[in-house]
Amino acid sequence: MFKFLIIIILFLPSLTISLAQSLPKAKPGRIIRHQLSYSLDSTILQNRIVDVWIPSSYSRNKRYGLLIMHDGEMLYDASITWNKQTWNVDSIVSVLLDKGMIDEFIIAGVHNAGSERHSEYFPQKVFESLTNQDRDSVVAQLRVAGRSNGDFSPYSDQYVSFLADQLLPFLRKAYPLKRGSVSVGLAGSSMGGLISIYGMCERPKDFGFALCLSTHWLGSFQEDNPFPRAMLTYLEENIPSPRRHKVYMDHGDKTLDSYYGSWQLKVNDLFSKKKWGPIQFRTLVFLGKDHSEKSWSERFHLPLLFVFGTN
Numbered sequence: 001m002f003k004f005l006i007i008i009i010l011f012l013p014s015l016t017i018s019l020a021q022s023l024p025k026a027k028p029g030r031i032i033r034h035q036l037s038y039s040l041d042s043t044i045l046q047n048r049i050v051d052v053w054i055p056s057s058y059s060r061n062k063r064y065g066l067l068i069m070h071d072g073e074m075l076y077d078a079s080i081t082w083n084k085q086t087w088n089v090d091s092i093v094s095v096l097l098d099k100g101m102i103d104e105f106i107i108a109g110v111h112n113a114g115s116e117r118h119s120e121y122f123p124q125k126v127f128e129s130l131t132n133q134d135r136d137s138v139v140a141q142l143r144v145a146g147r148s149n150g151d152f153s154p155y156s157d158q159y160v161s162f163l164a165d166q167l168l169p170f171l172r173k174a175y176p177l178k179r180g181s182v183s184v185g186l187a188g189s190s191m192g193g194l195i196s197i198y199g200m201c202e203r204p205k206d207f208g209f210a211l212c213l214s215t216h217w218l219g220s221f222q223e224d225n226p227f228p229r230a231m232l233t234y235l236e237e238n239i240p241s242p243r244r245h246k247v248y249m250d251h252g253d254k255t256l257d258s259y260y261g262s263w264q265l266k267v268n269d270l271f272s273k274k275k276w277g278p279i280q281f282r283t284l285v286f287l288g289k290d291h292s293e294k295s296w297s298e299r300f301h302l303p304l305l306f307v308f309g310t311n
Helices: 002-020 089-098 114-121 124-129 132-144 156-174 191-202 227-238 255-259 261-273 293-299 301-308
Strands: 030-039 045-054 065-069 105-110 184-189 209-213 246-252 281-286
Touching: 030 156, 045 089, 045 156, 065 156, 089 105, 089 301, 105 156, 114 156, 114 191, 124 156, 124 227, 132 227, 156 191, 184 191, 191 209, 191 227, 191 246, 209 301, 227 261, 246 255, 246 261, 246 301, 255 261, 261 281, 281 293, 281 301, 293 301
Parallel strands: 065 105, 065 184, 184 209, 209 246, 246 281
Antiparallel strands: 030 045, 045 105
16 A cells, blocks of 8 residues: 555656646647757756747748747647646637738747746746835745745746747747747736736837736735735836837636736726827726636637737
């Protein structure tokens, strides 16, 4: 009995790694896997899988827009995701392409950092702007939520730098991308939405748009929390000019999404104050929709039409 339990415990980690590294099946299109790494400091090296989806009509003689998506392991194949849900981005994009509703583009799905996901996606400069007392409050909440086992130290600035300075140049060499930043952007949900808007604000010359679904404005998982107001202050000081940028944001009103509405309204007012019109900024609410890949998949065609639409 005890030997059996020990064997199970020993084999579970290797099984998890094997599943995480399985190549997802695309329907239609094709997925090409790359593995890159970046250094956080002199002792820590982050290895990151990037699954690039190319459409069935892909040709080296064409030029493509680029969508970099966070949580890249959740995009294509439900049979290998932790919750058996997926965004189905390959199918959604292919349907829109077949109907001539969007221009062609490729998707780079960057796998997340697993247990360090929150540290990688949490806006670093916003966290560092908090008082010591407020930082301690956020960290305590993240510990309760199981997002931090000890000291919480966000490294999203290094992650954004990896995307802009390493991944993007690599993809430009490997694939025929359109020139300039207007057709290159970031997309994600929840914390992935938060890092998308943060990444565009930090590197506006590299990323021309951000698609933020169910943006996790709380940062932690309690409403009594200093982070959202600090994030608003950051946005007010760092939102780039709307001339060459676009932002899409949305949320539902069920489960975790039910906490986002009041903060999203404040963000909407801020973009309006900064003279972002309906061509540059779109924000939507989906009644009855929850915080899940299923919900994001149902509406993902809308942000794609917003940034890649032919009309």
